[in-house]
Amino acid sequence: MTDGHSKEAGRTRTDGTYTSYERLAGPLDDPAGEAGYDGQHPPRMGFFTDTSVCIGCKACEVACKEWNGVPGDVLDMTGMSYDNTTELGANSWRHVAFIEQTVPIQEDVDILGSLSAANNSGDEAGSPTPASRTPEETAGTRGSDLGMPGVGPPVTPGAQGALQDDREVRWLMSSDVCKHCTHAACLDVCPTGSLFRTEYGTVVVQEDICNGCGYCIPACPYGVIDQRPDDGRAFKCTLCYDRMGDGLEPACAKACPTNSIQYGPLDELRERAAERVEKLQERGITEARLYGHEPTDGVGGDGAFFLLLDEPEVYGLPPDPVVTTRDLPSMWRYAGAAAVGTMAAVAAAFVGGRR
């Protein structure tokens, strides 16, 4: 890379383990350990959201609100799609995006039917999983009619905007959430310690300590954390920290009927996700890809990552997120140099004035 944001930029080894760059933006094996938890802390936990099996039911949104006491805020449809939440916010800690696309007609592919026992997060007894469902319960095909009417007036063959014979409509649906970044700028800039790294490597905001300064909001490269206008404090997904301590999976993952939202040790989720992408690609879904799993990306990888069926931008995700506090050392260097320069100029003016 040649630009000023090279992943090698600023590499100055500060101890035997990590460089200063890695401490701010690069790969970091153990964010909880880096935050000061001892070697006995639990493994890093996270989310794998497999959008290829999301049916847009919004059970995750509702379960999150119910468990966490998050107020309802949007009851109107946007008029553009079935998405009435529109984005993540202080009162929407999960957001199911609905994207309508016209794509070339492709052969039906068994997307849901390829789910395996490997998808069983298995962290909570009795939790329904694809492995425990019959094929009839989970089977589906690409291009299946999900019962969603088209948007807009009925299409007359030959009319402007009508579908061509070789194209079909498909819906992409995806439940977005806080990414629980390896390097979380929201946490870096918080002056009160309201945002903290948990022993599970996740990022939690404590609403009773938040002073409403709002620094975290522009710092988040994903536009996740948000202030409630009525009280000014910041809110976002906690990955159900209170449930984790009791060995329970987060409310959204528990409620997801297709196991599109999977919770577990991040290493296991990453292995499972790699297998899933490989399977989909073998089945001809070559556009399947992972987002947020790469530890060399601009935030050191995410604790919540996704399997997508199109470019991240299509889902409203930034293609190349960068932790906004990455350049702090160089910013301090420039600020220091500017201060020294200013002091030198003042001293020179003072000395010159006395002659």
Ligand code: SF4
């Ligand atoms: S920076 Fe944004 S996405 Fe990352 S942990 Fe903070 S709120 Fe979540």
Ligand code: SF4
């Ligand atoms: S983990 Fe908990 S707080 Fe986060 S989106 Fe899921 S239900 Fe909401």
